[in-house]
Amino acid sequence: MKNKDEKIGGRMSRVDAVLKVTGGATYFAEYEVPNLTYGVLVPSTITRGRIKNIDTKKAESAPGVLVVLTHVNAPKVPAYEAKEPSKTSSGRGPGMMAFHNDEIHFNGQPIAMVVADTFERATYAASLVKAEYQEQKHQTDLKANLAKGNVPKTNKSLQDYQRGEKDAYKTAPVNLEEEYVLPSEVHNPMELHGILAQWDGPDKLTVYAKTQGVKMTQQVIAETFKLPKENVQVHSQFVGGAFGMSLRVWPHEIATILAAKKVNRPVKLVITRNEMFTIAGYRPHTHQKIGIGATKDGKIVGISHWANVQNSNYEEFTEATVAMTKFMYQIPNVNTTYRVVPLDICSPIPMRGPGEATGAFALESAIDELSYALDVDPIELRIMNYPEKDPERDLPWSSNYVREAYKMGADKIGWSNRSNQPKAKMEDGMWVGYGMATGTFGAHRRPATARACLNANGTLLVQSAASDIGPGTGTAMVQIAADVMGIPANRIKFELGESNLPDAPIQGGSATVASVGSAVHEACIELRQKLVELSGNALKNAKVDTLVYEDGKINSPKDRSASITYAEVLKRNNLPKLEVTKESKLSEDQQKKFAMYSFSVHFVKVHVHPTTGVVKVKHAVALADAGTIVNHKTASSQMMGGAVGGIGMALTEEAVIDHRFGRYVNNNFADYHVPVNADVPEVDVLFVDKKDPYTTPMGSKGLGEIAIIGMAPAIANAVYNATGKRIRELPITPDKLI
Amino acid sequence: MKAFQYVRSTTAKSAIEALAKDPSAMFLAGGTNLVDLMKRGVTEPDKLIDISRLPYTKIEKESSGVRIGAMALNSQVADDKLIQEKWPLLSLALNAGASAQLRNKATVGGNMLQRTRCGYFYDTEMDCNKRQPGSGCGAKEGYNRMHAIFGTSEHCIAVHPSDMCIALAALDATVIVQGPKGERKIPFADFHRLPGDHPEKDNTLEKGELITAVTLPDSPYAKNVHYLKVRDRTSYAFALVSVAAALELDGKTIKSARLAMGGVAHKPWRLLEAEKALVGQTVSEATFQKAAEVAMTGAKGYEYNSFKLKLAPNSIVEALKIAAGLTA
Known part of the structure; x- marks a missing residue:
């Protein structure tokens, strides 16, 4: 060739x-099948309680309306009738049963779907549906409910962990204990979520979906409707971004399939941007605490990591927030605690770098804080505590070139220009800061x-x-x-x-x-x-x-x-x-022999305005140790996209709920700020590009998650280097720096 | 969205007549705000009278000043040579607003009539005296990070969202309107209003009136100007605080000054007292600090926006420093 x-x-x-x-x-929403109809959802306006009465008469008599589907008239769902757990297929089922009963679990939960001959008519008719509720007291505030955290039941790896002595950091000569808070963030891919469902017979179904797994969608739908798998055809050739939000079948997808059954015509549902916040998952708001202690010469002796994670009240969601703490550094004494806090809100769903991106913000900020406490270069501190093998499972790494990546990134960003003292440099009237952080994610196969x-x-x-x-x-x-x-x-x-x-x-x-x-x-x-x-x-x-x-x-x-x-x-x-x-x-034998992880390192240079607190990322270097890079062009794009996502995490993104009502107050693109071009600096992407001998025949390791993991703490660390202000609650908006 | 009628007017007369006939009709110009409001059910007109083809698109030099047609596009004004040369503050403010796509669609008249971006105003399930008089103010005890620190009332703490208007306020613009009773001129300071007991009224336009132009007097502020917009992201975000600053300098001495702030009140917040404090003074950070202090008289913060009490004076000083050429 x-x-x-x-x-x-x-x-x-x-x-x-x-x-x-x-x-x-062609994306799912662009398919036009004969006799197509359009669904529009009606959201609950309360946060917890029951539907006393739902008045659909006005909507039903509006022009073009075929049906208003609610829990009163929805066709029966075989799996729900059999009282089987709705969380079919390892938690990838809808979790909550659409239109099955009168219970309200969160504000914005769909209580009805209007189906009409045009989208506009369905939208108008949806505004005519009125419900009366029996309202109950709700809880949506994580901070106010931290004490209600539960030990996760569904994920063994997140039960309390201890290696060596508990809370050993407390007795270390140099130690610190700090809290780190990540707000809820929403995936917001460009393409809106939804589905097009068409029954081809009483037991045959075709769907055009926005999914991260056609087989997963097929299996969940087949199980939910008790159909042979081969009777469910799922098409999803193009997806306009997802970042994790399409890793399950959502209740509104089941609702659309029910609606198609009811009207005996194909139904297309495309949810609104507002609904992308309320009914399609998010990265959970997470409160963390890290205690870390080291000897005076920089050997870390103990670390403790606690995480309290926002959850829904109808199922359990977990992610590996505290995982990285167990193996990223050579630390003899480690304990981690992970708690899920049930609240009256939709369930979270993995969002790019799930768990690790949140955990890395805490861990990599704490490492940076420790480096200042010890007055040692943060890269030096990391290298000093580099684990020659995985300290959690005592296994050799399949490959780990993170130290090479530190060196490459330091050269590229001009790390030698950095002062180990914060607030030491100005450029064009702005404080200048340099920061870096590490990221990791399992090299899954x-x-x-x-x-x-x-x-x-x-x-x-x-x-x-x-x-x-x-x-x-x-x-x-x-x-x-x-x-x-x-x-x-x-x-x-x-x-x-x-x-x-x-x-x-x-x-x-x-x-x-x-x-x-x-x-x-x-x-x-x-x-x-x-x-x-x-x-x-x-x-x-x-x-x-x-x-x-x-x-x-x-x-x-x-x-x-x-x-x-x-x-x-x-x-x-x-x-x-x-x-x-x-x-x-991959043979089980191989998996037991090696610790397989991808690694990333992010370096950034920031400018911070001394009196307005505006942060500008001036330059970013994103490095990956992801084994052999199969395609340098697409891999660079992935790394760049992850860096942009990290800028959003660090500086702009926060989904805000007014807890008095349990409603989002900024669920739109004007008020929820994803980074725009003007926020994104030159991003240099570098790859270690060394083959991993054990993971895959190509020598590759995964890349998508590590692209974002570590970017947010790198920025927070750079902001500290620039200003001497340690921001432990993201995003770092101007008000926090003045 | 509620179904509505659409009619198009090509003369001011027919537009004004059409509006007078129909109590729930509204004018449609660029539609960059109104269409959103209609989609959210915040505004539900029965009829839209499209005025975007009215012949008010010109920017014309007058004997003493300039006349900007109400239908001139935001991008057109921002890019206009005459505006850039004589009233650069206006161009800077326009370019700080919205996105290039929106500026290509939004008109000068429409920009002045933007509704607040308060989340409680936009969510029809929440209390809002501006949307539904008497229902209460959701923001006062709610998430009020973006809200006003000046001129609030117990009924409303929303802010006016425009950048263009902050510059127009500083530059002593006059709004020309046509109505059923003929033409009248409204000084810019009197065009927008504070919420008081009627937060549903953003401005002093009367029913059936149509903005046809904005005029600016000749200005000595062609050189030492700056529009500083502090926001959560670099583009396409509303101001946390913005400052329009213009100085007329004689060497290091300030002959006259113009200052207005955005993101702090229900209307463009002109800082007359601070302007006075600058006149006759020597350009220096200390002078600007003093003016900023004067400017903050009467400011009041709420739970989430108290940072503006510090950000606003800091921004005034910074904008003045840049206008005066004191920064790097």
């Missing part, structure tokens, strides 16, 4: 780039299956039911197949986002390239071997392991005349195509 950008490690442009920029990519099918003309079709919420999954898969098979990328097609394709895991936890990519890799290797076996006499004198696969041919370097095209192999064997389906997974 001539084009090295099409090999693993290249910079191939996205295979669907033209489709995306020309409108050729889940079982996945890929099918590789070589056609008679030598083109290759690769398939797996993966998702692509934006990272460029299809592109990476084509590249892996092109690299293994030696077929030009423009002769390879990768199909994803269809539930009838071979099994793939959800796109979450930065595991898609590792999981699906490995399956594609292995399927292509096997396909190659089959081709060699079928090649007959042509290659009889060549050793299999010396063969070179290039330009759609098997080549024997020792005997050039013996090369044979794949198409010729098929022709000689009278085969219209040759197909391999391969399931791939």
